[in-house]
Amino acid sequence: MRTTIACERCRKSKVKCIHDGASPCQGCEKAKLTETCVLQGPFANRPPGEILVKSKRKSTPLAGTGEERRRKVLRLESSTVSEFFSSIPSGLIDEAVxxxxxxxxxxxxxxxxxLEPKHDQPDIEKLRLLAILAVASRYMSNQSLEQSEQYAAVVRRDLLLHVASPPRLSIIQAFLVLALYEWGEGVGYRAWMFAGVAIRMAQCLVATRAEAFVSEAKDNAEDLKPTESENRTLWTCFVIDKLLSCGRQRPPMMHIDDIATHLPIAEKEFAFDVESPQHVTFRELLDDPVLSRSHGTIEHHFSIIVRGINIWAKIHSYIVNGGRRQRGQMDPEQYPWVSGSLWDNLENELSRWRDxxxxxxxxxxxxVGAHAHFRHGEIFAYINLLYFLSVIFIRREWIPFLPAAGTGPSGPQDRPHFKTPAPEGWWENNNQLMFDASVQITHLMRDLNRDNASLITPFSGLCVYTSTIMHLYLDAFPLMNLSNSQSAQEYARQNIATLEEFRGLWKISEGWCSVIEVAKSMYQRIKSDLTSFTGKTREDFLQLETAFNIMGPSKNNGTPTSTTISTESTPRCNPVTPKVVPPASDPMVSYSNLQPYNNAWDGVNSNQSYSGIPSATFDLLQNIDSDSWRVWSFWDDPNLVPFDNSAIDFTSEPLLDGLRR
Known part of the structure; x- marks a missing residue:
């Protein structure tokens, strides 16, 4: 029989998955792949091309026989939102919120x-609560990974029907939370698309309010002002837009100067639904340092996050669009130590936000403990993680990708080069601040765990991943911080242990673990033969990969294979092996063999061959000058590199139905 339940292998091959409701299917049994055959409903399918990686995620199998499992999935598909919602205790929803x-x-x-659950509330409001439950259930001891996926499946199925509906606050918020879920699951394309729908709806809602405000009589004007919930939803759209955007291939949709509304009011005023005596705009805070300092407290933490994310987005855009390689950025007046240069302005903006x-x-x-006592530990951590992450990104641009043997801080070694030397001590100070930020991320995550305020989210995971890469770098090149970071290896070990914990909740961390394995392997080889490889630049990275034999082709029997490299000095994000790159005509792998993250870093068996990504995709990547280098650089988030468009099924009936409405 042909059903909507299928295994990963049959879905990827686009063939019938013939089975009796239980694993294995006939195809996997014939191919002798019975151990890897897992039947799943359409709500649990993965983007084409994605390889399953073992992890510690708290998944529990569907109970019962194969027929019972099949009926359970089919009941989920056929049940209405109200039917599904009625089976969930209200206390569970309250806990999720x-x-x-x-x-x-x-x-x-x-x-x-x-957000209190009510059984007589409209279905769209129930969808919003189910979206919240899909995310929050990952942190509940009495909820499984499978249940989280079921909640998300119902939301995804019905929410797509509202893609072209008139804007409503509950729809916008549901799409925003669903985007968070997809981000955590490592499906960047869906996260970006769902966030985009929310943003367009929010912009339309604002425009509708403004138009009505102009046309209505003045005595009705107060009723037409946006509520604080609407205001905060718009700012949440802004934050998520910046977090999910990346360079020219994933451009942001919102810009701070286009948002006319005031910044979020104080938290207590919002919680008690009290009108704030003072509404402050973003521009007013920038122009008034005294006013800015009055809003630098925990009571205004969402406003602080909004302003910090705006700065982070500027820094990230500067980096992914080429950094110092951008046209004019290596002119003497744009050197980072020159007052008024673009980099100097960004650094000053970040420092002022912190001050x-x-x-x-x-x-x-x-x-951390003081804030954890008042249940502010996670908020406190988020603000500090945002600052430390920004410090790393803005200062990492000025260290060499692979320093020359025996050299200390001296700036990048690859082109373009500086025409005049930096002021005395500038490189040393830059490196010290950057590596200190990496250490603070490690310490902060440790303290959060100690004080029972752990923050295991996609954003904090990105911070830990970034910190880990810098610890591995410093362990390989201790002179880059004047040998002041003897604990770099231990810090890397702590971070990797933290990322292992992430893998129990969110699939996005599997990408970070894969890239960390590559980085560890590369730096291990560099440390064992420093003089042969140091001094290379980012442009040599693919050649380095081949020379280190961590992803490069092996000519053994003409079949590319990966080589296992001992990394006993630091724990592994187990078990991940980088996918091999097909052989090139040149002894060194050419740039055209480069693969985006979704294809290049999946975990595979060491004896598995790989057929490369279509050449048309490579041609596209090579023609994008400002973003091309970051596709292979593990110094950035692998989950933000160009994504696979096939992550969304454009033939999905709910999606098409939603677009027809």
Whole structure:
């Protein structure tokens, strides 16, 4: 029989998955792949081309016989939102709302009193609560990974029907939370698309309000002002847009100068639905340092996050669009130590944002435990992680990808080069601040875990991943921080242990673990033969990969294979092996053999061959000058590199039905 339940192999091959409701199917049995055959409903399918990687995710199998499991999935597909929602205890929803508010401070619209479950509420409001439950259930001991996926499946199925519906706050918020779920699952394309729908709806809602405000009589004007929930939802759209955007291939949709509304009001005023005596705009805070400092407290944490994310987005855009390689950025007036240069302006903006925060918000000056006592630990951590991540990204541009043997801080070695030397001590100070930020991320995550305020989210995972890469770098090149970081290897070990914990909740961490394995292998080879490989630049990275034999082709019997490299000095993100690159005509792998993350870093068996990505895709990548280098650079988030468009099924009937409405 042909059903909507199929295994990963049959879905990928686009063939019938013939089975009796239980694994293995006939195809896998014939191919002698019975151990890897897992039947899944359409809600649990993965993007084409994605290879399953073993992890510690808290998944529990569907109970019962094969026929019972099949009926359970089919009941889920046929049940309505109301039927599905009625089976969920209201206490579970209340707990989910509290968890989302606590663990995801970037979602500043969460207001528990307005999100109380009611069985007579419209289906779209139930979908919003189910979306929250899909994310928050990952943090509940009485909920499994499978249940989280079921909640998301129902939301995804019915929410797509509202893609072209008139904008409503509940629809916008549901799409935003669903984008968070997809981000955590490592499906960047879907996350970006769902966030995009939310943003367009929010913009339309604002425009509709503004038009009505102009046309209505003045005595009705107060009723037409946007509520604080609407205001905060718009700012959440802004934050998520910046977090999911990446360079010219994934451009942002919102710009700070286009948002006319005021910044979020104080948290207590929002929680108690009290009108704030003062509404402050983004521009007013920039122009008034005294006013800015008055908003640098924990009571204004969402406003602080909004401003910090805006700065982070500028820094990230500067880096992914080429950094110092951008036209004019290596002119003498644009050198980073020159006052008024683009880099200097970005660094000053970041420093001012940090300086305007009260000391009780600054780690390590303020301890995690004090904030955890008042249930502010995660918020406190988010603000500090955002700062440390920004410091790493803005300063990492000025260190060599592979330093020359025996050299200390001296700036990049690849072109373009500086025409004049830097002021004395500038390189040393730059490196010290950057590596210190990496250490603070490690310490902060350790303290959060110690004080029972752990923050295991996609954003904090990105911070830990970035910190780990820098620790591995410093372990290989200790002179880059004047040998002041003897604990780099131990810090890397702690971070990798943290990422292992992430893998139990969110699939996105599997990409980070894969890239960390590549980085560890490369740096291990560099340390064993420093003089042969140091001094190479980013442009040599593919050749380095081949020389190190961590991803390059092996000529053994003409079949490319990967080589296992011992990395006993640091723990592994187990078990991940980088996918091999097909042989090139040249002894060194050419740039045209480069693969985007979704294809290049999947875990595969060491004896598995690989047929390369279509050449048309490579041609496209090579023609994108400003973003091309970052496709292979593990110095950035692998989950933000160009994504696979096939992650969305464009033939999906719910999607098509939604577009027809």
């Amino acid at each position: 509290s968890i989302l508010q606590l663990k995801f401070p970037e979602y500043g619209f969460i207001q528990p009193p307005s 305007e925060q009260e000391d009780r918000l600054k780690y390590p000056k303020a301890p």
